[in-house]
Amino acid sequence: MDAASLAAYAALFLTAAVKAGTPLLYATLGETITERSGNLNLGVEGMMLMGAVAGFQFGLITRNPLFALTAAMLAASLGSLIFAFLTVTLRANQVVSGLSLTIFGAGIAGFIGQKLSGQVVPASVKAWFYPVKIPLLGDIPGIGQILFNHDILIYLSYMLAIGLGIYLFNTRKGLNLRAVGENPAAADAAGIGVSLYKYVHILAGGALCGLGGAYLSLVYVPAWQENITAGRGWIAVALVIFVAWNPYKALLGAFFFGGLDILGLYLQKFDIKVSQYIINMLPYIVTILVLVFTSIKKSKENAPPKALGVPYFREDR
Amino acid sequence: MSRKVTSIMLVIVLALSLVFTAGCGTGASNGKVKVGFVFIGPIKDGGWTEAHYNGMNYLKEQLKVETMYRELVPEGPESKKAIKELINAGCNVIFTTSFGYMDPTLEAAKENPKVKFFHCSGFKTAENMSNYFGRMYEPRYLSGIVAGLKTKTNKIGYVAAYEIPEVINGINAFTLGVQSVNPNAVVKVRWSHTWIDSALEKAAAVALLDDGCDVITQHNDSTATYIAAQERGAYAIGYNLDMPSAAPKAYMTAPVWNWGVYYVQEVKAIMEGTWKAAAYQGGIKEGLLDLAPLTEVAPPEAKAKVEEARKQIIDGTLQVFKGPIKDQSGNIKVPEGKTLNYEDTMSMDMNWFVQGVEGKIEVQK
Numbered sequence: 270m271d272a273a274s275l276a277a278y279a280a281l282f283l284t285a286a287v288k289a290g291t292p293l294l295y296a297t298l299g300e301t302i303t304e305r306s307g308n309l310n311l312g313v314e315g316m317m318l319m320g321a322v323a324g325f326q327f328g329l330i331t332r333n334p335l336f337a338l339t340a341a342m343l344a345a346s347l348g349s350l351i352f353a354f355l356t357v358t359l360r361a362n363q364v365v366s367g368l369s370l371t372i373f374g375a376g377i378a379g380f381i382g383q384k385l386s387g388q389v390v391p392a393s394v395k396a397w398f399y400p401v402k403i404p405l406l407g408d409i410p411g412i413g414q415i416l417f418n419h420d421i422l423i424y425l426s427y428m429l430a431i432g433l434g435i436y437l438f439n440t441r442k443g444l445n446l447r448a449v450g451e452n453p454a455a456a457d458a459a460g461i462g463v464s465l466y467k468y469v470h471i472l473a474g475g476a477l478c479g480l481g482g483a484y485l486s487l488v489y490v491p492a493w494q495e496n497i498t499a500g501r502g503w504i505a506v507a508l509v510i511f512v513a514w515n516p517y518k519a520l521l522g523a524f525f526f527g528g529l530d531i532l533g534l535y536l537q538k539f540d541i542k543v544s545q546y547i548i549n550m551l552p553y554i555v556t557i558l559v560l561v562f563t564s565i566k567k568s569k570e571n572a573p574p575k576a577l578g579v580p581y582f583r584e585d586r
Numbered sequence: 587m588s589r590k591v592t593s594i595m596l597v598i599v600l601a602l603s604l605v606f607t608a609g610c611g612t613g614a615s616n617g618k619v620k621v622g623f624v625f626i627g628p629i630k631d632g633g634w635t636e637a638h639y640n641g642m643n644y645l646k647e648q649l650k651v652e653t654m655y656r657e658l659v660p661e662g663p664e665s666k667k668a669i670k671e672l673i674n675a676g677c678n679v680i681f682t683t684s685f686g687y688m689d690p691t692l693e694a695a696k697e698n699p700k701v702k703f704f705h706c707s708g709f710k711t712a713e714n715m716s717n718y719f720g721r722m723y724e725p726r727y728l729s730g731i732v733a734g735l736k737t738k739t740n741k742i743g744y745v746a747a748y749e750i751p752e753v754i755n756g757i758n759a760f761t762l763g764v765q766s767v768n769p770n771a772v773v774k775v776r777w778s779h780t781w782i783d784s785a786l787e788k789a790a791a792v793a794l795l796d797d798g799c800d801v802i803t804q805h806n807d808s809t810a811t812y813i814a815a816q817e818r819g820a821y822a823i824g825y826n827l828d829m830p831s832a833a834p835k836a837y838m839t840a841p842v843w844n845w846g847v848y849y850v851q852e853v854k855a856i857m858e859g860t861w862k863a864a865a866y867q868g869g870i871k872e873g874l875l876d877l878a879p880l881t882e883v884a885p886p887e888a889k890a891k892v893e894e895a896r897k898q899i900i901d902g903t904l905q906v907f908k909g910p911i912k913d914q915s916g917n918i919k920v921p922e923g924k925t926l927n928y929e930d931t932m933s934m935d936m937n938w939f940v941q942g943v944e945g946k947i948e949v950q951k
Contacts, residue, residue, distance in 0.1 A: 278796065278797075281796040282793075282796070285789060285792055285793070285796070289785075289789055292785075379628070379658075382628075383628060383629075383630055384630065386628070386630040386631055386632045386636075387630065387632040387809070387829065387831070387832065389831060389832060485785055489785055489788065490784045490785055490788055490808075490810050490813065491813065492784065492808070492809055492810060492813060492832065494631075494632075494782070494784040494808050494810075495627065495628050495631065495658075495782070496782065497784060497785065499780070499782065499783040499785065499786065501785070530786070530789070531786075531789045531790075531793065533777075533779075534776050534778075534786075534789055534790045534793040535793050535796075537775075537776050537777065537793075537945065537946070538774075538793075538797055540946075544948065545777060545779040546779070549779075
């Protein structure tokens with residue numbers, strides 16, 4: 270294989286990596302803003318499944334992509350509302366609540382999905398998600414094909430990542446959110462509505478996880494299949510740590526993890542012996558490495574929100 | 587404190603609500619034949635389990651017997667619980683339809699000598715336990731003919747689940763079929779290492795299309811590979827079930843299971859009192875499996891060629907694994923005058939690819 274065709278093959282791999290990373294990116298952005306509010310929601314997998322099944326079902330019924338995506342976001346936020354009620358209002362254990370949300374979401378999705386197997390996404394919905402080349406940017410050699418020759422939801426995910434980065438680091442409300450996650454008592458004393466911030470961001474985070482799930486069932490595959498996320502929600506939980514709760518880094522991290530997901534498939538072309546099982550472990554191995562390095566460096570920038578996982582009692586001030 | 591209690595209760599309610607989502611048919615025991623099935627996937631999976639479920643419905647229709655099933659039953663000890671539940675509900679004939687149910691089925695057979703057991707795709711039998719499977723390589727070979735005639739790039743992609751004899755012999759039979767009509771074509775294999783992850787199966791198909799393939803087939807349980815082919819203007823061959831609706835512009839045909847043929851035959855024998863436990867393997871001749879009708883997308887010249895080869899398979903003049911067969915490096919693996927039988931193709935010695943396959947098997951030692 271000569272250098273030119275190798276480069277072309279690599280570009281095809283990277284294009285596929287961006288696509289494979291997109292459901293991860295949505296879920297990671299959702300979980301990032303959730304965790305920034307101090308709540309660890311381990312229900313990502315369940316919320317993605319709820320979004321995936323709701324998006325698919327409403328896509329079939331309404332034949333309208335906007336309704337389908339809205340339904341996906343609403344369904345997943347409904348799941349996160351249960352979590353928010355349990356952990357913010359009732360101050361229940363966040364790990365247990367998140368895990369039950371995962372089991373609950375998988376069950377609901379399986380139940381509703383029973384009748385969806387073998388059904389096809391209507392053409393009117395599919396037409397919305399055909400790849401569209403962005404003028405100028407799409408013509409840059411290499412980069413244009415890899416990043417700017419995709420469907421509309423991928424472009425939306427770029428904008429969301431950048432928008433959430435600006436929100437988190439450059440706006441008053443973003444500062445408040447970070448304060449709630451770092452030190453809710455101080456934020457409360459400063460007059461910030463701690464519970465309101467938590468609720469809003471847990472719900473918005475759920476909606477984004479739902480979009481990630483709907484991306485799988487409506488655009489990526491697109492067909493319904495039992496347990497369609499196949500553990501990608503857990504990868505997103507690891508990814509949030511990997512990108513240090515930073516939406517900008519999430520953009521790169523998601524494509525990196527998406528690439529790892531399909532790397533084995535592209536390597537099988539060559540005479541390289543890499544076991545798929547090793548490749549499946551890589552996202553978790555790199556996450557552990559990142560955890561080790563950040564805790565050695567004690568870097569403040571990469572540390573988790575200080576009050577993450579701790580219920581906030583006003584009385585405890 | 588009471589808040590904590592409330593929250594714990596809510597969590598329990600959430601967890602319990604799952605239990606009620608599992609569905610199952612019911613019915614009373616009445617001393618007649620009542621047949622229970624244990625399924626690994628959901629009954630509408632569009633693949634393996636749905637093929638068995640269709641077989642169960644065919645049995646119900648033909649013999650008017652009562653049936654019930656448990657779906658989404660994990661392999662291993664959990665499956666024994668499902669078998670027990672079916673027996674408690676009055677089933678006296680049990681079919682377990684995944685490889686990993688083999689030992690639990692055998693244990694249950696020993697504990698319930700009056701119940702008759704059938705295990706799919708394994709190799710153990712007992713006085714009251716049969717096993718059953720089929721020569722899938724026969725319709726795989728036929729589907730290879732269709733692919734070999736269709737390809738323009740002479741590169742055909744094969745998304746495969748795991749490096750096990752059942753999958754490997756399918757790839758080999760398919761490739762032999764391809765080469766019988768198109769000696770220049772190669773079959774490229776990508777291992778997905780999953781039965782059930784449609785997103786990854788799609789990615790594997792895309793990787794093959796990126797590598798220049800224009801016909802894709804698969805040994806996995808979802809329809810994602812056909813969709814991938816359709817999106818790129820390529821063509822696809824399915825597996826398990828005839829599913830042209832998943833990708834009508836790409837789908838050409840599929841090797842399919844007709845489990846109902848076997849289910850009716852065995853339950854009939856039980857009702858007539860002539861049943862004996864055995865190891866059964868059927869092929870096209872027995873009607874257990876076949877190639878689904880070719881769609882309009884399939885090459886027009888394929889129909890006659892497939893029909894001819896199909897007839898020869900039935901009358902025995904064409905045997906898929908008849909020597910001489912060379913492996914990837916050109917060594918004669920099956921010498922002239924020798925033919926691999928069903929047992930050979932399912933044994934652990936089936937760990938090599940025929941000439942014309944591009945891919946690797948990691949042999950475990």
